Structures are given as C-alpha cells and as structure tokens.
Amino acid sequence: MESSELKAKLIAIVSREKIDFEKFDVFPSAKKEFGDFSTNLAFKIKKKDRIINAEQLVSLIQSNKWIQENFEKVEERKGFINFFLKDTHIYATIKEILSKKDAYGKSLSKKGSVLIEFVSANPTGPLTIAHGRQAAFGEALSRILMHSGWRVTKEYYLNDCGRQIELLGISLKAHYLRKRGMKANIPEDGYHGEYLKEIAEKIPDGYETKDAKFFEDFAKQEILKIIKDDLKEFGVYFDSWFSESELRKEGKVEEIINILQEKGLIYEQDGALWFKTSLYGDDKDRVLRKRDMSYTYLAPDIAYHENKIKRGYDMLINLWGPDHAGYVTRIKAAASVLGFSPDRLKIIIVQLTTLYRGKEKISMSTRKGQFITLKQLMDEVGPDATKFFFLFRRADSHLDFDLELAKKKTEENPVYYIQYAYVRAKHIIEFAKEKGITEKDVFSADFSLLKEEPEIEILKKLKKFPIIVEQASRTLEVSNIAHYILDLAGSFHSYYQKFRVVDANIKISCSRLALVECLMSVMGKSLELLGISKPEKM
C-alpha cells in the first residue's frame, strides 16, 4: 500500500460528502505511535465547513469499507488522522523484496529521458577533489534516476580548445625543451604542474622544432587518458564524450549566433557581439564574440546546449561548480530562447570541498600545481570512503572533508559501519546455509512470526525504500540515500545484538532469515545506487 492510494481513497470519501478541502498530504508517519500513514486532511477542510471537526471526519473515514479492510485502526491525534495498517500489509513487504530482489523500489512508470552532464573538466590537468565530488554525485544521481524510471545518458563535455588548451601546448613544449637543456619560458599563466613534466618525458628526442599544435594535441591526449583512468578507478562511467572542438569545426557556433541574430537578440557594440541576456533576468548583457573575433566561453556553450536540446531529451541536468553559479541565468536564457523550458534544464551547483587533515586546512592553488588530485585522495582514503563522504552531504552545501577521519577504519567512519552491516547480514545467511536451511525454507517461512518491536521497525524502514528513491529522484538529491542506509545499518546492528537469527527454533530462524535477506538486499541496492562497493569480507 502506498500513501497515494490512501490519498485517492480519502479524496473519494470526502468528496462524496461534498466537503470542500484544500490540497492535503498523506505521508508515512513520523513516529510509530502515529501509525503507518498520517494525513493533515482535517486542517485542510475549508473554513466554512469546519462544522466537521477532526473526530467527525475520523468516524466518516472509519465507516468506509475499504478502510476497514486495510487498517487495524484509524485515530485522531492533535488534529492529525493516523492510520494503522493491518499486519498483513507489513509482512507483504518481505515477500515483495524477496521476489523482486534487485528490482525492489524500481519505479514501474517511465519518466522519460534525461541527459546528465558532469565533471566536464578541461583536459589541462588531472581531476581534482572538486571534480571528484561531482563525479561521485553525478554517477550516484544517474543510478538513482535510472532506478526510478528515467532513461539516463551520462555525458562529459570536453573543452578541448581555446586559450587554456593553447597555454597547455605552449607549457608542454617549454617543459620538453627545458628537459633538453634549452631555454624556454613557461608562461606566467601557463601550467607548471609535475604531471606535465612527466608527459614531456614521454616525447622522444627530435621533436624540438614541432609547433605548439603538436604539443597541444599530445598533452590533450595524455591528460585525457589520465582523466579516464582516474574515473574508471573511481567507478564512474560516461556514455558519451562530447567534444567542443568538433562543435566548432562543424560551424555550430556561427549557426547559433545566426539563430540568435534572427531573433533580434544580438547587437554589436565596441566591436563585439552581445547577447541580450538582460531580457531574461541577467544583470547585464553578455559578450559572445570578442573584438578580436574569437568567441567567449558562452558562445560554444550555447551551441552545445542547442545540440543537447535537439537530441530530444525530456530533461537536461548539469552539474556545475560554484564558480559557475553566476552563469545559470545566462544559459537558462539561451535555453528558453531555443524553445526549451528552463524548468526542464536543471542546474545543480555542487559546492566546494575543503580538505582537512585533522584540524589543519589544506590549501590549494590549481594553476601552480599545488592541489590534491582525486587520484591522491583515492590512494590515501580509498574510493568507497571518498565517495561516501562526498555523497553524505547535500550537493549545495560546502563540504569539510577530513582526511584523517575518512581513513579511519573505526566506528567514527560511517562507511565501514554500513559495509560491516552488509557483510554481517551476508555472513548470517551463509551460516544458515551451512546449517542446512535452504532459500526455499526462507521464502516460504511464516513472516507473521516477526512480532518483536525491532523487527516491525525494520520492516517499516524497508517498506520506505521505494519512497526514499522516489524522493531522491524528484529532488535530485543523493544524500537521502546515504542517510537512509546508515539508519538501516544501525537498526540491523542493534537487532543483531538483541536477537539471535539462527536459533534452535527453525520456524523463527527462517522468518528472521527472511528479514535479514531483505535487509541485505536493500542495503546492497542502496550501496549500489551510491556506487559504493559491496564487500564480501572485511
């Protein structure tokens, strides 16, 4: 039973009596003494009808046959109406999880197609922790969206041309020449990081006279390789790599400027071309083409978004860093000019991560090559802990990442707490198998033997999983899942301590094993959604 089902029924009951009401909610009860579902319907009855008070409303509801069939009890409390499900509903959850397994919580309704673009770091250096947070978030969000019925495409937008790339080429050439004892200056705003020196070493002798373009391409290729390797190690995969230089080669940037021009949204001033974004809520208009005829970042980016829109997705999601926050209005302006409702373009700003080593803040400077890379973080902390810390916090909040804490394999570290719960459940099931209890025994167990309070509590939490997934996909927020699973792991650890699962009483053992099986399945699925590994042993 879902809250939407109950809500529909309540609407029917109240409408039949011609009672006027405002929009109301039916939601899973906050506490167990409030039952399974609660509604604020009594508050939402229009004032002129307040002759009907909550108590009268309750008796009206109680008199309904469907309600009587499904609920043990309906009661009013402080104006809320609480519904207590019959036990059969709660035990039905077990059957559902056991039979659906991995598909539990998967939405049956198809929600459409979505393109999610994230990381999209310039191929001028290795991925940093900021990219790491985006990568973890984007991957997890994609999995959640898929589980809730979206068709998801993950895309990496490659800014593989422009000034930064030129600088990269020049810098690499300088590194290369210096290696050979020649004088060469690395531009002030060029790239000084160690990784470029390493790349320079891969180029054999005899390329001294090659032009900057050669070095540019070489650097791009090598760095892209590094990026892809890091992502792979981090467990993040892209369906598509979209190249900006291809876009330019095909003349898409000129095309988009023409389109905007035809719509009268472009004008020339001081030798530059301006886009009238101020018509769409921006504080001022923005330059698309500079006086020197080269494009700003915005122009190809609009062309890129036009391309995404043309590909026909129902929703577009971009993950951006906080430095792009001011950019949201501009790109949404472009989207709406191109006939794509800005509501369908979701831009999630993934906030900064500050690294700490204990109390000490680690400062970073990207250009100078003083930064912690994702790779270093993974090597030190491990991919699972890294991901969990990134995902536990809401994307739009600043994150303080304590390296020391993340490294600890103790109770202070929630990753291990969760993984330990999973392994524990797995182990119990294996133990039961050794004792000769089969899957069939468990599946056909009498679930109504699960009468202990913690058992009911766990069942209710398991029942909530589909709602949590749905909510995460609606709000595009991943941290809910992380919190949910931590909570579930806690309930299980506590239960384990109090009750023996595999016991002398075979009947109880089987029904408890069913519960553990469900726990393992849902914990495993949650870990999977977050992209965190499910260990066999610890």
Added chain:
RNA sequence: GCGCUUGUAGCUCAACAGGAUAGAGCGUUAGCCUCCGGAGCUAAAGGCUGUGGGUUCAACUCCCACCAAGCGCGCCA
C-alpha cells in the same frame, strides 16, 4: 556594493513539497565480549534551529531586515 550558497547539540551532518515532542553519528560519561564476525551494542548528558520581525491552525522550512562564513561579479574558462 550587488548576486548565489550556507548558518541546527562541543564536532560532522539529518529533518520527506509548511506538520505532531527538531533526529543520527562522533566526542564526553557509565556499562556490555562462553553463543550467527565487538569494524558491534545499551544508556545518560548535550538545542531559544545565527538575530529580530511577519504570514499560518502549524515555521528549521515561506517573506522582510540585520549579523557571520564561502564563492562569484572580465571582450578568462
């Protein structure tokens, strides 16, 4: 100065589209290992949700002002 984000227990964070007595973990204090893995469990203490107003039957949540922190405010990307 303007804009965006954030402000909740000592610390790190929750709170489902405004709902009931604001919840976890860590840390602190006091306990629990003959038994399915103690990387675990039980319990206690800990709060004027940054401040002040407003809207509402109901505000951590919405609105206004202020305070504090971070980021942005280029014909850079």
